[in-house]
Amino acid sequence: MRPLIRLALLTTLLSATAPPVWAHKPSDSYLQLTVADDRIQGRWDVALRDLHELVGLDPDGDGQVTWGEVRDSHSAIVASVLPQLTLSSAGEDCPLTAGTLRIAEHSDGPYAALAFDGRCPAPVEQLGVHYALLFDIDPSHRGLLRLELGGRTYSTVLQPSARQFAVRLEQPALGPLFWTYLQQGAWHIWSGFDHLLFLLCLLLPAVLQRRREGWIAATDARRATLDLIAVITAFTVAHALSLSAAALDWLQLPTRWVESAVAATIIFAALNNLFPLVQQRLWMVAFFFGLIHGAGYAGVLAGLGFEPATLALTLLAFNLGVEGGQILLAACCLPLAWWARHLALYRHMVVVPGSVLAILLGSWWLAQRLFHIRLEGFL
Template sequence: MRFFERLGAVLLFIALAAASPAARAHKASDAYLQLQRNGDTLDLRWDIALRDLDAALDLDRNGNRQLSWGEVRARMDDIGAYALARLRIEQGRCRLAHAQPPAVESRIDGAYLVLQLQARCDTGPAMELDYRLFKEVDPTHRGLLRIGAQGDAAPTARSLDPAGGPVAVAWPEGPTGAASGTSFFRDGVHHILIGYDHVLFLICLLLPAVLRRGADGWMPVANWREALWPMVGMVTMFTVAHSITLALAGLELLTISPRIIEPAIALTIMVAALDNLHPLLRGRRKLFSFLFGLIHGFGFAGVLGELELPARGFVTALLQFNLGVEAGQLVIVSAALLVLVALRGWRGYRPVVLRSGSVLAVAIAALWLFERVFDVQLVAV
């Protein structure tokens, strides 16, 4: 039994430690594609974040962490070749070419390179699209595709996984618009599983869930039910809150810059971890789970608003994405809680798992906070 207790503690620390070096200091990598068909002509607008292109092509020649238009323009041929080699339509039969000179646009989350491309070919009612941008450098990247068509057909949307291989993309036919397939559900699951800051926040909430705080400090709960229901309450509050702000931000009713949200998320982790060491929240963890969830919801919301879908299509995509986030979150919470319940009676739980784990979480969050405030990367990935 002692062996399994120690093994569980080791696995928990591996999960905590893995969050630090692998996590990006900024929002997940997304590119935006708007594809329109007019007869036998395909028009594509492709927006790619300059920070992602810099990571792949090392565009920052002087190393000052500030990309200039001159640095981007000097490598424009390399950028175009790099991007076009990673997007194939109809197995390369639809050859994309520049329709207009590339441009740079500023958005709430940074500068994007805008490529205006065109191809002439007949794709029929559907086409094969092979999207592989940043596949070799960033497994978190996704391409968010908005598909338009002729007539009164409303646009549809889907998420493109660079590691997923070629996909069949149907041209929209109905007037309502929709999210294509279950790609946004899978994206929601993916987003929470690679959202190391969100995962670390949940773990910080979970660490004391199998204990009860009394006058003499933390004591293990008598059975798993005492741990389960308080945890259900906190996770429910967190879920409701981030669903609210995810919807508000996705509908562009309320938007806040990632330069504010990303450091704020790091701060929520620090507060949750410090509360495990000293009662900062004074028993109001459910309330603060809700308030912190409002902040985390903005961290989930960066992808859908850019697609400019009709109301029905947007709601479908938003629902799929949110259900995916909740499914991934349920997997994380269930697995972590099982380990913690098994470990709660171990005499090393409080000094090793709770205290040392919380100190480690504070250190990781402090690193992220510094990186996000000063826009630097201290740990290479």
């Protein structure tokens, strides 16, 4: 019992001193551009929480950002945001002029929606976009671009490794769009730390069997692999179903409760590794939890305003990327875990500590999301 107490104290200390790890949905902004002749109309939605990091939207320090504070910060917001976007045509910049500012609601909270106009030196046949917002302070930030040019809709995800996007009138739209969201589906697995932690909680005991005396090494590699594939596939199918339903606006759930439920799934999965809550048909548990995790990311695709056919393509690509990312994760972890399954070190220094740490992190996130508090402010 004493080793477990020491372990709990150690993981508590680690979680308290580690840098904060954030929510299931990463930082995003939504950039919409409509090009007609030599003119560009744009709208840029940036989360208030991100703008607060840039310009400080709460001057009175009461912890609440009001519309009046956002309105008073209009000039500072424009000065911080608009220079981070450069549009060009035929090798020449298209100067941008800021317009009105209003509040828009997205799945993860309030955003400032900045309207702007641009004018290019000549009618646009090729447009270049260079995006640099927040990359210097948040490498996980993504800019989701939707561009209408020549009667076609184009989309991409701008990120630190891909800050530029160029499109021509004759360029086909669907191939690059599919590839972009295939990559984003895989990135969703590797960047969403709570999603990754949940999967790891399922993977850790995959090479073990529970007996009365505790965990013992599994003896049937084929059975262990098939059981793991069943769990991952059930999770992915459910993830795809709920993500698609929410992105198509067939299902609407409050983001606060969805994100809180995601944290609760981590706690349950980790507890199940320490105490036998569910021992049979884990794929059914994974399916149910996959429905919750899928709903947590749907707002990104819905916020782009795609037409139904384009949205269906992005959903297919994104879900295939998610499945591929999960298979890659399992392919990396399972052989190493299978080799180490006989070691007491794996059972007592990997499975147990990993599960305890997951419970602590899941509880941290649950409190943050359920009660809108930032626990690191008290540590």
